Amino acid sequence: MTYEELLTREALADERFIVMTAENRALVRNIYAHLGNRFIDTGITEQTMIGAAAGLALRGRIPVVHALASFLTMRAFEFVRTDAGIPNLPLKLSSFIPGFLSDGNGPTHQAIEDIALMRGIPNMTVFAPADEDDLLKMLPDIWKYPSPSYVRINTRKTDYAHAPFEIGKAEVIAEGSDVTILTYGLLFEQTLEAVKILKQEGLSVGLINMRSLKPVDEQAILKAAESTMIVTVEDHFLTGGLYTIVAETLLKHQTSAHVVPFALNERWFKPSLVPQVLQHEGFTGKQIAEKILGYTTKAVQPKIAAQEFSE
Amino acid sequence: MMMEVSTIDKTKLQATALKVREHIIRMATDGGCFVGASLSAADLILYLYSEWLNVNKDNLDDPDRDYLFLSKGHDVPALYGTFVELGLMDRARLKNHLSIDDNIYWHPNTKIPGIEFHSGSLGHLPSVAIGVALDIKIRGGKNRVVCILGDGELNEGTCWEAMLVANAYKLDNLIFVVDRNQFQANMPTEELIPLEPLHDKFTAFGAAVKRIDGHDFDALHEAFSAYPFQQGKLNVVIADTVRGKGLPSIERRADRWFCNFTAPEIDSLLKELHGEHLTQLTSETLVVR
Numbered sequence: 001m002t003y004e005e006l007l008t009r010e011a012l013a014d015e016r017f018i019v020m021t022a023e024n025r026a027l028v029r030n031i032y033a034h035l036g037n038r039f040i041d042t043g044i045t046e047q048t049m050i051g052a053a054a055g056l057a058l059r060g061r062i063p064v065v066h067a068l069a070s071f072l073t074m075r076a077f078e079f080v081r082t083d084a085g086i087p088n089l090p091l092k093l094s095s096f097i098p099g100f101l102s103d104g105n106g107p108t109h110q111a112i113e114d115i116a117l118m119r120g121i122p123n124m125t126v127f128a129p130a131d132e133d134d135l136l137k138m139l140p141d142i143w144k145y146p147s148p149s150y151v152r153i154n155t156r157k158t159d160y161a162h163a164p165f166e167i168g169k170a171e172v173i174a175e176g177s178d179v180t181i182l183t184y185g186l187l188f189e190q191t192l193e194a195v196k197i198l199k200q201e202g203l204s205v206g207l208i209n210m211r212s213l214k215p216v217d218e219q220a221i222l223k224a225a226e227s228t229m230i231v232t233v234e235d236h237f238l239t240g241g242l243y244t245i246v247a248e249t250l251l252k253h254q255t256s257a258h259v260v261p262f263a264l265n266e267r268w269f270k271p272s273l274v275p276q277v278l279q280h281e282g283f284t285g286k287q288i289a290e291k292i293l294g295y296t297t298k299a300v301q302p303k304i305a306a307q308e309f310s311e
Numbered sequence: 312m313m314m315e316v317s318t319i320d321k322t323k324l325q326a327t328a329l330k331v332r333e334h335i336i337r338m339a340t341d342g343g344c345f346v347g348a349s350l351s352a353a354d355l356i357l358y359l360y361s362e363w364l365n366v367n368k369d370n371l372d373d374p375d376r377d378y379l380f381l382s383k384g385h386d387v388p389a390l391y392g393t394f395v396e397l398g399l400m401d402r403a404r405l406k407n408h409l410s411i412d413d414n415i416y417w418h419p420n421t422k423i424p425g426i427e428f429h430s431g432s433l434g435h436l437p438s439v440a441i442g443v444a445l446d447i448k449i450r451g452g453k454n455r456v457v458c459i460l461g462d463g464e465l466n467e468g469t470c471w472e473a474m475l476v477a478n479a480y481k482l483d484n485l486i487f488v489v490d491r492n493q494f495q496a497n498m499p500t501e502e503l504i505p506l507e508p509l510h511d512k513f514t515a516f517g518a519a520v521k522r523i524d525g526h527d528f529d530a531l532h533e534a535f536s537a538y539p540f541q542q543g544k545l546n547v548v549i550a551d552t553v554r555g556k557g558l559p560s561i562e563r564r565a566d567r568w569f570c571n572f573t574a575p576e577i578d579s580l581l582k583e584l585h586g587e588h589l590t591q592l593t594s595e596t597l598v599v600r
Contacts, residue, residue: 018449037448040445040480042479043476045475045476047438047469047472048437048438048441048469048472048473048476051435051436051437051438051439051441051442051469051473052438052439052441052442052445053442054428054438054439054442055438055439055440055442055443055444055445055446056442056445056446058427058428058439058442059443059446059447060374061446078432079435079438082429082432082435083435083438083439086429087421087429
């Protein structure tokens with residue numbers, strides 16, 4: 001099943017669904033044929049799309065809106081905050097090519113502050129699936145949740161079969177006493193690889209797919225703090241993302257931990273195709289593992305899949 | 312289809328409008344309010360709720376009701392006053408203006424029954440109104456959606472973006488009403504960001520446009536009775552109005568935007584409203600918000 005097939009299925013089963021896009025049709029190319037006038041393309045107008053989605057939600061609809069992550073979260077920020085956040089209307093934001101997924105588009109398209117911005121809005125919920133399987137397991141609950149939601153859409157395929165999803169719960173992949181890696185989104189695949197290498201080097205390693213960033217699974221973070229080191233891995237600015245969430249959670253519970261962040265510190269990333277971006281920015285599984293270890297290994301980094309072409 | 316134009320009781324409307332203006336003036340003290348923009352919009356808001364919109368205290372949750380959105384927001388005292396006069400709100404509640412114990416403040420909010428959506432940030436409600444109008448179209452409804460915009464608000468690009476989308480979706484169940492009082496916050500619009508020829512601008516965006524005297528109930532009635540102005544087109548009414556209408560001592564004054572009058576000034580302005588005399592205003596002018 002694909003994202004579009006899932007959305008079509010849910011929308012056909014529930015008249016409340018309206019599918020909207022600000023002329024970003026990559027995820028919803030064929031849906032008009034199924035939904036007719038419940039598919040609305042407002043053209044390149046992220047702000048108007050969000051305002052109109054709020055109007056539709058006032059009438060009892062569940063608008064699932066599509067736009068590139070940077071324009072959805074930044075061009076339309078005040079509309080999201082004011083027209084969805086203040087009235088707590090269930091707008092469902094499907095954010096396309098967030099983080100490293102913007103490939104070679106350049107910094108205009110790099111949404112690497114989106115988590116920080118969206119989680120700063122009262123009533124907003126924030127989710128970042130690890131891959132397509134995770135995405136499809138998460139979306140039905142997210143779409144039915146009565147608050148606005150922001151989802152970092154990630155349709156990359158891995159061969160990991162995820163556990164069922166629950167809002168506010170992380171997915172514990174492995175537990176370990178030396179290092180626990182916390183991550184979300186496409187970097188999940190690289191952290192799986194990093195865990196493999198770290199285990200080969202004799203470490204006891206945990207891995208958590210955070211999935212639900214707001215509400216966040218505080219207990220999972222506190223449990224991770226019992227290991228010697230927490231490592232956060234995210235394609236986001238250091239400010240306001242998972243590293244910040246972990247810091248806030250530890251402080252709230254008066255717990256200390258040794259936390260090492262992998263994030264973009266006060267800079268945008270070098271635009272290229274995803275595999276080269278990860279290599280250049282030091283986010284491959286091998287690079288993550290070796291930075292944690294403090295030495296190089298003979299591990300071979302598996303080939304990283306390029307993104308399918310997308311507008 | 313030719314509709315027979317109903318008649319309106321103009322004398323009664325004018326008398327009610329005076330009462331609405333009294334409410335507005337009484338709110339312009341102890342913290343004040345945007346009195347100029349409220350007085351300019353008072354007649355058109357009163358007309359719409361009294362004569363045109365299918366909205367009353369018993370149908371506020373009815374999906375088939377008409378919708379009115381106040382996008383400019385500063386004119387909300389005119390809405391409070393209208394709600395009181397039409398029985399949608401308790402008169403006593405107006406005394407709670409700016410009270411921490413109530414929700415009657417400088418911008419509209421949905422804690423007041425009858426207010427469909429909050430505003431305050433300009434250029435938002437045209438798109439929210441589009442969403443409601445789209446849903447009514449999808450469901451085959453006959454209800455109508457009005458969005459009142461300030462003329463200064465038209466500086467915001469999202470007003471024009473919304474017009475492109477309304478045109479694309481042929482939203483002839485949507486009416487943008489511009490309170491054309493010729494002023495934005497601090498200046499005449501034509502001296503800061505000129506809007507004219509406004510009729511032509513809207514026409515060029517695909518709308519069916521009527522320009523009328525926004526203080527003349529007959530003109531308002533004639534314009535709105537012609538709804539829908541043209542099949543498949545966004546309706547636009549440019550209501551030419553006067554900022555501060557009814558109070559000659561503040562009419563068309565750039566420095567009387569937000570007003571926080573003294574108690575004696577309020578007494579004097581209430582008499583001025585009834586044509587007794589001009590008020591000598593000594594309160595601070597132009598408190599910028």
